[in-house]
Amino acid sequence: MLELDELIMDFGGFRAVNGCSFRVEKGSITGLIGPNGAGKTTLFNMIAGALRPTSGRIRFLGEDVTGLASHQLFHKGLVRTFQIPQEFHRLTALENLMMVPPSQPGERLFANWFGWGRVRAAEGDVERRAYETLEFLELTHVAHERAGNLSGGQKKLLELGRTMMTDAKLVLLDEPAAGVNRTLLRKLESKIEILNKERGYTFILIEHDMEMIEKLCAPVICMAEGTVLIEGDFQSVRCNPQVLEAYLGETVGDAA
Numbered sequence: 001m002l003e004l005d006e007l008i009m010d011f012g013g014f015r016a017v018n019g020c021s022f023r024v025e026k027g028s029i030t031g032l033i034g035p036n037g038a039g040k041t042t043l044f045n046m047i048a049g050a051l052r053p054t055s056g057r058i059r060f061l062g063e064d065v066t067g068l069a070s071h072q073l074f075h076k077g078l079v080r081t082f083q084i085p086q087e088f089h090r091l092t093a094l095e096n097l098m099m100v101p102p103s104q105p106g107e108r109l110f111a112n113w114f115g116w117g118r119v120r121a122a123e124g125d126v127e128r129r130a131y132e133t134l135e136f137l138e139l140t141h142v143a144h145e146r147a148g149n150l151s152g153g154q155k156k157l158l159e160l161g162r163t164m165m166t167d168a169k170l171v172l173l174d175e176p177a178a179g180v181n182r183t184l185l186r187k188l189e190s191k192i193e194i195l196n197k198e199r200g201y202t203f204i205l206i207e208h209d210m211e212m213i214e215k216l217c218a219p220v221i222c223m224a225e226g227t228v229l230i231e232g233d234f235q236s237v238r239c240n241p242q243v244l245e246a247y248l249g250e251t252v253g254d255a256a
């Protein structure tokens with residue numbers, strides 16, 4: 001589904017990503033781990049079109065998408081969520097979902113041709129889909145609550161919900177577990193699993209929470225100093241001496 005070929009990202013004289021290559025298979029939940037500063041977010045920014053790589057190629061569904069902007073990738077089904085949820089604070093949870101633009105650029109144009117009756121019907125469809133999404137995420141009780149008042153975990157679920165309002169094929173999740181309490185974390189994990197297994201979403205997940213990585217991800221890719229150290233199943237990555245050295249015995253060592 002996604003192929004990265006020798007991606008490099010320089011910030012001035014500093015090389016944050018240094019020749020990164022890997023493939024993401026359709027239907028997988030690929031975990032991207034690595035110590036702070038390894039280059040994971042920078043890599044996400046390149047894949048999602050927020051940063052143009054200094055060099056290297058990105059192919060998505062067989063098409064060279066290197067350097068395409070985020071909105072162009074969004075319309076192709078590549079969607080990214082953020083470490084810090086980017087909800088509209090003053091809008092309700094429901095409105096936040098309804099704000100997500102349609103996946104296909106033609107949809108709006110067609111809606112205009114249909115006339116007002118059809119536009120209203122289309123809006124009704126969006127509202128129905130938003131309610132279904134809230135129900136799936138077990139957030140119906142906060143549908144009319146301002147998003148700014150939701151808990152950290154509810155905001156993460158809402159962020160996931162916004163990807164469900166599109167016809168996303170590949171979803172990039174940036175630290176979904178950060179700031180989420182244990183109960184909501186289990187819920188978030190189960191929703192990601194259902195979206196993957198039953199609805200066919202492919203995920204790449206940056207995460208420092210090794211429990212979540214172990215539970216959800218195969219394969220796991222470990223980055224350090226801007227490059228891929230190792231790729232494999234969680235156990236083999238966890239026990240790899242280079243990985244343990246990269247973490248200096250912190251997170252992965254503790255999880256092991």
Ligand SMILES: Nc1ncnc2c1ncn2[C@@H]1O[C@H](COP(=O)(O)OP(=O)(O)OP(=O)(O)O)[C@@H](O)[C@H]1O
Pocket residue numbers: 011014016034035036037038039040041042043
């Ligand atoms: N816009 C930028 N300008 C200069 N340096 C940057 C920029 N963005 C990131 N970096 C540097 O690139 C390196 C990789 O950062 P990045 O945020 O990609 O790492 P990360 O693996 O996501 O870390 P973390 O797990 O802490 O989020 C870091 O040394 C960071 O300081």
